[in-house]
Each structure stands twice: as C-alpha cells, then as structure tokens.
Amino acid sequence: RVINNRMDQDVLPPHVLIFPLPLQGPVNSMFKLAELLCLSGLHVTFLVTDNIHTRLLKYSDIQSRFDSYPGFRLETISDGLPEDHPRSGDRLMEMFDSLKTKNKTLFHDLLTSGKLSSDSRRPVSCIIADGIMGYTCDVANDVGIPIIFVRTISACCLWVFFCLPKLIESGELPFAGNELDTPIKSIPGMEGFFRRRDLPFFCRSGNLSDPNLKLYLPESTENPRAHGLILNTFDDLEGPILSQIRTFCPNLYTIGPLHSHLKYKLTGESSSSVPSTNSMWKEDMSCITWLDSQPPKSVLYVSFGSLAVMTKEQYMEFWHGLVNSGSRFLWVVRPDSVTSDSTTIPPELTKGTEERGYIIGWAPQEEVLAHGAVGGFLTHSGWNSTLESLIEGVPMICWPYFLDQQVNSRFVEEVWKLGLDMKDTCSRVIIEKTVRDLMQDRRDEFRKSADQMAKFAKQCLMEGGSSYSNLERLIKDIKSM
Numbered sequence: 001r002v003i004n005n006r007m008d009q010d011v012l013p014p015h016v017l018i019f020p021l022p023l024q025g026p027v028n029s030m031f032k033l034a035e036l037l038c039l040s041g042l043h044v045t046f047l048v049t050d051n052i053h054t055r056l057l058k059y060s061d062i063q064s065r066f067d068s069y070p071g072f073r074l075e076t077i078s079d080g081l082p083e084d085h086p087r088s089g090d091r092l093m094e095m096f097d098s099l100k101t102k103n104k105t106l107f108h109d110l111l112t113s114g115k116l117s118s119d120s121r122r123p124v125s126c127i128i129a130d131g132i133m134g135y136t137c138d139v140a141n142d143v144g145i146p147i148i149f150v151r152t153i154s155a156c157c158l159w160v161f162f163c164l165p166k167l168i169e170s171g172e173l174p175f176a177g178n179e180l181d182t183p184i185k186s187i188p189g190m191e192g193f194f195r196r197r198d199l200p201f202f203c204r205s206g207n208l209s210d211p212n213l214k215l216y217l218p219e220s221t222e223n224p225r226a227h228g229l230i231l232n233t234f235d236d237l238e239g240p241i242l243s244q245i246r247t248f249c250p251n252l253y254t255i256g257p258l259h260s261h262l263k264y265k266l267t268g269e270s271s272s273s274v275p276s277t278n279s280m281w282k283e284d285m286s287c288i289t290w291l292d293s294q295p296p297k298s299v300l301y302v303s304f305g306s307l308a309v310m311t312k313e314q315y316m317e318f319w320h321g322l323v324n325s326g327s328r329f330l331w332v333v334r335p336d337s338v339t340s341d342s343t344t345i346p347p348e349l350t351k352g353t354e355e356r357g358y359i360i361g362w363a364p365q366e367e368v369l370a371h372g373a374v375g376g377f378l379t380h381s382g383w384n385s386t387l388e389s390l391i392e393g394v395p396m397i398c399w400p401y402f403l404d405q406q407v408n409s410r411f412v413e414e415v416w417k418l419g420l421d422m423k424d425t426c427s428r429v430i431i432e433k434t435v436r437d438l439m440q441d442r443r444d445e446f447r448k449s450a451d452q453m454a455k456f457a458k459q460c461l462m463e464g465g466s467s468y469s470n471l472e473r474l475i476k477d478i479k480s481m
C-alpha cells in the first residue's frame, strides 16, 4: 500500500507553492503566474495572508475562476499583524517587519505540517516567493525545497536597488533631498540620463538608517540566493538592464507582461478582454458604459494605483488642471486616497466634471486601458499599471509616488519615449499643459512610439518570442526539480 501510494504520487504533477508579497500589485501579477502554471498542468498552492484573503473573498471572484483549474488551491497564513492594522502609507514598513519576524516561523510550520499535500497532491516540490521576502529562502533551504524568487517591480528599479551599496561607496548616497538634477554616475547602464530625483523616493531622506533603504540595501546579495529569478518584464523593453542584472543572477526568467501573457495563452490574443478576478476593491463597471459613449482615444484615464495617497491640496490641483485642459477624463478616486475627511468637489468644478469627466472609486483597469475611447493614462507609474498601459499602446503622464515609481517614470519618458514625467510637480498649470501635450499637441509622436512598443510586447508572447520561451524553460525547470 505504501509502495502503491508512492507510485501514485510519482504520476502526480509537480506541486508549486506561490507566495506573493501581500499588496495589490504583487498579488495581481503572481495570480497571473499561478494561472499560467496551472494551464501547463502543474499543481499550484497560492498562499495569501489572512488580510488579503478577506479582501479577495469580499471583492473578487477568484474561486470560480480557479474552479476551472483542478490543480489550484488557495491557502492562508497570518502576516502577524492585528486585523485592523492599515498596512499602508507610513505604517507599511511595519508589515515588512512583521513578515520577517512573525511570518517566518509560521511559514516554516506550514511547510513541515504535511497540510499542503494529500493523496491527490504531492508535497511541495518548488517554492516561488517574492524576493523582497528574503526569509522565505532561509525557510526553503531549511526544509530542503528549491526556491525561485519573483520580483514584481521593473528590472530598471531592481537594478537601482542592486546598486545601492555602490551609490553609498561612491558617496552619491546619502543626500538630503537637494540639488535633485545632479546626475547619478555609479549605476552602470544609466549614466547620462539618470538624476537624483529619479532614484526611489526614500533615497532623498539623507539618512543611511532610513528603514526603506535598509530594506532594499541587501537586494544584490539576497536575490542571487534563489535557484532563479522571475521578472515581470520582457527583453525588448529592458534588455540592457537585464544584462546588468544577469551579472548577479544568471538564471533570469523574463516572462512578462504577465497579465497579457495569460490572456494570450487563454485566447490567442494579448489584449483581449479576460475579466480580472483578483481585485481588492469593488470595481465600478458603469465607467465602461460611460466610455462607450465617448469618441475614440479622447479620454484621459487617471488612476494612482492601490497605495498612493495625496493631500486635499494636490487633489484640487489635479482637479483644476484636468478640467482646464479641456480633455475628457475618467478618474479613479479610491476611498482612502485623499488625506482629508472630504473629497467633495467644490460647486464651481462640478460643471466641468459633468461635461467631460467621470469619477469612480475603483475601475476594471485592464478593460479601461483596452477601451477604444482611452487615449492617455495619468498614472503613478506602478509597474503593473505601466505594463497594462504599454501593451495597449496608451501613452502615459507619470506622477510617481514611491518605491519603483520614480525610476519607472524616468524610463517612460527618457528611454522608452512613451510619455511625460511630471514628478515633483503638482500645479494646475503644469498639469493642464502636460495633459494638452499628451492628448493634443504631441499626441502623434507619443502614439507612434506607444504603438511600436505594444507591438514588441505582443511579439514576445508569441511562439518563439522571449517571454514565451522563458516560460517554457521555467516550467521545464520546475518539472525537473
């Protein structure tokens, strides 16, 4: 019987445990990865924190989507924080601390509990975890399971993180938020166009004991510890930077843009409409009906992702700028995104909104960006948003908030020529001018480069393309573990 069981287990597919960083962006892209692996016949356990699980159950339809994958299972674990902790804004760092200390033990216990396997499910044969949770590698080594890291940020930002020790060594860090146009010289591949202001925001603190800096400083030693590194990008977009990262992590799997890769595998088209299933806010679908009634490429979509917050003053500058630009706009104002008790639109602005604008609390963003009425995206330059815009050929105005976003927005304007970087400014006059530039005056120039980049992105997903081939290699490697 024991022998038979073992033989039965041997014919079962390999079992992958996927553990994303518990934030909307990373959960989004790792869900796509989970689906891609399920489609290839692997068994996948998707491990989310209790907090993420509650929100997914409330707002998304994940279970019904995964019912179509017999190999999929959802599992939960605590992040170690009390239920009512905000896990955002200036208290986000507490979540990282809690994961490293409290979750590490729980993760170890889960892997050794036997809970993840059954007669129809092998023990976990490979762990795929977010590389920012370096402690998962210690646990994996301890229990003897191979681990592959995933980074859901851009390669260009990851490379900046890898170079942080060099920046300190050369004396380019720290600086106290001043002379922001000073060029940065010690990041190979970014000489000539990269400035202090394009570094991740926390670099401006002037303080080497800044908790964010401490979190990202070990990246160049932490990431190479895993068997390989999966990146949500594609070779035609970030080739030169990927070559730099390979000097630290030779085994790279660039398989992005993940959301389109999945659509392509499901439908044969990279921008077809496959509803998103993992939203953590209630999507307001009425915006699609509103978009249906707008002229082609006339609407600027405005959204700052799941974490960015702005002051009431900044919110009002955006308001005036958008309305004065004369452009149509669809604006996502997340209920927790303005640091004030009220986001009520002053009466003098209501008219401008009604004529050309539409405001909602949370959008079906991929569908919005794929809609023919959308001609531009005012974004915080989160990596998912950037890729979702890029694949649809939608030019961007960037207003980065934190983390990788300052780096992404520089690349959007200066390297990829996909739009305009508005970082460090928030005045109605500049917003109005930038919107006019993107939507009218320089429209053709940006559309041309956005169309070209969208074409490259789609090609890499087709048979023989770089992301297609790298996913095949990843699946083959997992099967051989």
Ligand code: UDX
Pocket (backbone or CB within 6 Å): 023, 024, 025, 026, 028, 152, 153, 154, 279, 303, 304, 305, 306, 307, 308, 332, 361, 362, 363, 364, 365, 366, 381, 382, 383, 384, 385, 386, 388, 402, 403, 404, 405
């Ligand atoms: C965070 C970081 O901010 C980002 O820089 C990093 O790259 C990933 O983690 P977030 O700020 O949420 O993520 O930005 P982003 O990466 O753009 O992810 C937001 C996701 O939410 C996107 O997939 C987007 O489609 C979705 N979204 C956003 C919606 O579905 N509806 C909305 O109204 C807004």
